Amino acid sequence: MAPRYLTPSANDGSVKVLQLTDCHLFADKNKDLLGVNTYKSFDAVLNAIKAQNFDYDFIAFTGDISQDYSVTSYEHFAKLISFLGKPVFFLPGNHDDGPLMYRIFEDLGVNIAKNVITPSWQFVFLNSEVYAVPHGWIERKQLDYAAFCQKRNPEQHMALLVHHMPMLVNSAWLDTQTMHNSDEFNTYIRRLHRVKAVITGHIHQEFDETVRDIRYIATPSTSIQFMPKSNDFALDNLAPGWRYLTFRPDGSIQTTVYRLENNIFIPNDNVDGY
Numbered sequence: 001m002a003p004r005y006l007t008p009s010a011n012d013g014s015v016k017v018l019q020l021t022d023c024h025l026f027a028d029k030n031k032d033l034l035g036v037n038t039y040k041s042f043d044a045v046l047n048a049i050k051a052q053n054f055d056y057d058f059i060a061f062t063g064d065i066s067q068d069y070s071v072t073s074y075e076h077f078a079k080l081i082s083f084l085g086k087p088v089f090f091l092p093g094n095h096d097d098g099p100l101m102y103r104i105f106e107d108l109g110v111n112i113a114k115n116v117i118t119p120s121w122q123f124v125f126l127n128s129e130v131y132a133v134p135h136g137w138i139e140r141k142q143l144d145y146a147a148f149c150q151k152r153n154p155e156q157h158m159a160l161l162v163h164h165m166p167m168l169v170n171s172a173w174l175d176t177q178t179m180h181n182s183d184e185f186n187t188y189i190r191r192l193h194r195v196k197a198v199i200t201g202h203i204h205q206e207f208d209e210t211v212r213d214i215r216y217i218a219t220p221s222t223s224i225q226f227m228p229k230s231n232d233f234a235l236d237n238l239a240p241g242w243r244y245l246t247f248r249p250d251g252s253i254q255t256t257v258y259r260l261e262n263n264i265f266i267p268n269d270n271v272d273g274y
């Protein structure tokens with residue numbers, strides 16, 4: 001798949017990215033996930049982002065676009081996100097049908113390139129999906145693809161984007177469904193030397209930790225939120241959110257999470273999963 005070369009708009013060469021994740025759309029716009037209408041919450045997030053009027057070069061969507069694997073859910077996604085008028089790149093999550101997405105998204109205006117290259121940074125979109133199970137696994141060929149991208153453009157800092165967090169987040173139930181071969185992932189990417197960040201979805205909460213000079217970042221879902229550090233499945237009443245990241249030419253990253261104000265997307269009480 002051809003890479004996508006992109007010239008950032010900032011004068012200082014910084015690359016600005018909007019990260020969105022885990023919108024869990026259904027074919028039926030009226031359906032909800034544990035009490036939250038995911039179509040409406042995603043639409044509300046997109047409207048709030050538009051109202052902020054911040055500058056960014058592209059949108060990175062880190063998986064779980066669909067909750068029902070349907071073509072219609074992907075059509076809803078493409079239509080809704082086109083409202084922002086920016087290039088969109090994605091990777092599949094555990095609730096997605098990866099092959100279907102790569103087949104239909106280009107015609108729907110969503111980029112299927114897995115490598116976005118700018119003069120100072122490059123972004124590699126990796127697939128950790130194991131079809132229809134919650135945990136992740138990174139195939140060796142995905143890692144080799146990251147190495148190939150680095151070889152093709154060895155000067156750029158690298159950010160890897162992948163659905164599953166390759167580290168534990170101190171939440172027993174979620175920690176059973178991380179990337180199951182995260183040791184292999186982390187060992188491999190450390191050897192690449194250029195990787196500065198791993199950006200994920202899946203954990204439906206804000207997360208930002210640095211281990212051995214690599215920053216591991218996750219972002220709230222645009223739908224339901226998981227309670228941080230909970231041993232058992234538990235939802236949080238925090239609002240749907242999104243994240244802006246600025247990747248500076250010196251290799252540093254500045255980032256901020258935002259959430260909807262006056263949240264009306266409150267999940268049901270006492271649910272024990274989905």
Ligand SMILES: Nc1ncnc2c1ncn2[C@@H]1O[C@@H]2COP(=O)(O)O[C@H]2[C@H]1O
Binds near residue numbers: 203274
């Ligand atoms: N009670 C539960 N215990 C363990 N896993 C769950 C539970 N409820 C849902 N899940 C799965 O855990 C996943 C976490 O994030 P996802 O949005 O990928 O989708 C969720 C479900 O597939």
